[in-house]
Amino acid sequence: MKNVRSLSDAMQGIAPGQIEPRQVLDPKIQESIVLRGDLSGLNEAQKKEYYLFRCKQVGLDPAAKPFDLLKLNGKEILYANAGATQQLCSIHRLSTQITHRERIDDIYIVSVRVTAADGRVSENQGAVSVGHARGDALANAILKATTKAIRRAVLAHCGLGMMDETEVETIPEARVMPMVMTEEVKPIEQVDEGIVFMVPGAKEAYARYATNDDWVGGYLDMVDKIENSKKFSTSDKLDRLQKLEEANDFVIGVIRQESKGTAELLAVGIGKVKQRLALELRGEQP
Numbered sequence: 001m002k003n004v005r006s007l008s009d010a011m012q013g014i015a016p017g018q019i020e021p022r023q024v025l026d027p028k029i030q031e032s033i034v035l036r037g038d039l040s041g042l043n044e045a046q047k048k049e050y051y052l053f054r055c056k057q058v059g060l061d062p063a064a065k066p067f068d069l070l071k072l073n074g075k076e077i078l079y080a081n082a083g084a085t086q087q088l089c090s091i092h093r094l095s096t097q098i099t100h101r102e103r104i105d106d107i108y109i110v111s112v113r114v115t116a117a118d119g120r121v122s123e124n125q126g127a128v129s130v131g132h133a134r135g136d137a138l139a140n141a142i143l144k145a146t147t148k149a150i151r152r153a154v155l156a157h158c159g160l161g162m163m164d165e166t167e168v169e170t171i172p173e174a175r176v177m178p179m180v181m182t183e184e185v186k187p188i189e190q191v192d193e194g195i196v197f198m199v200p201g202a203k204e205a206y207a208r209y210a211t212n213d214d215w216v217g218g219y220l221d222m223v224d225k226i227e228n229s230k231k232f233s234t235s236d237k238l239d240r241l242q243k244l245e246e247a248n249d250f251v252i253g254v255i256r257q258e259s260k261g262t263a264e265l266l267a268v269g270i271g272k273v274k275q276r277l278a279l280e281l282r283g284e285q286p
Contacts, residue, residue: 039069039076051078058158059091060084064254069177070168076177079163085151088158090250093117096150106131108142110149114157122157125149126166195251197222200243212259215251219244220269227273234281241274 039047047069055062066084069076088094093116100111109127126149130141144166151164168176195215196205199222209215226232226240245252256263 038074039078040071040074054078054160058088058160060087061250068165070163070171071175071177072171077162079165079168080151080155080160081165082151084160085154085164086253087250088154088160092158094154094157096153098146098149099123103130108145110142110145112146112149112153114153116157120157122153124153124156126152197251198247200240200247202247212255212262216255216262216266216269219248219266223270223273227277234277238274238277238281241270241277245270 039050042050051067052062054060054067060066064083064087066081066087067078068081070079089096095115097113097115098110099113100109102109106129107127108130109125111123111125114122114124126145126147128141128145128148130138133141148164148166151166155162155164165176195209195212197207197209197215197218199206207218209218222244223241226237226244229237232240252263252266255266
């Protein structure tokens with residue numbers, strides 16, 4: 001196996017020498033962001049540079065487009081979409097825990113704690129108005145409050161002082177605009193060094209694969225090795241399968257978006273193994 005870079009570099013999805021963001025921003029970009037908090041005065045190339053710079057700061061894959069533009073009161077700012085928080089949790093190995101739920105009048109509030117692998121902890125809240133909602137409407141509002149709390153906590157923990165898309169939805173007259181890239185950024189399956197495959201607890205890639213299909217094949221091979229191992233108990237095998245999935249959840253999410261057939265093959269393969277192990281754990285014949 002060839003040498004691999006660190007996980008944070010791998011997850012950026014950019015091979016050396018390709019679309020590498022500058023470490024120091026153009027002074028014009030700094031002026032627009034720091035003094036005015038506005039991207040609207042920048043041309044497309046400058047917006048792209050700032051976008052890539054922000055991705056680089058926290059190790060996000062720019063090809064997955066973790067940020068979009070929000071236009072409000074004549075200003076344009078970046079905000080984090082769902083892909084940003086999903087990547088951040090995977091890259092920085094963050095775990096989230098709901099610590100408190102409460103309802104105050106017609107406001108439902110959820111508190112979340114984020115814990116990093118190094119033990120550092122951050123907390124934040126998400127709140128939504130539930131009014132007189134009942135049934136599915138109330139359930140959806142509770143889920144939205146939970147999602148908002150998790151995303152706010154993750155963004156704050158990673159030092160991203162920007163809004164999440166769940167907050168954008170509540171701003172009147174705000175107009176969401178997709179981030180337009182003047183030059184195409186390579187998607188994950190086209191990166192020269194390949195798609196990273198992680199094993200639980202490792203800081204560097206276990207392997208890399210050229211295509212989504214190859215990656216899924218390698219993943220299912222590892223699943224088979226875990227299932228057929230004589231060293232682990234059945235419960236240990238199920239636990240290791242769960243941790244393997246968590247270690248690779250970002251790539252799995254990308255494959256689900258880009259290759260539905262391949263993703264279905266992966267899901268079926270994992271599902272069958274888990275089903276057999278679950279039956280074995282209950283003492284039933286598979």
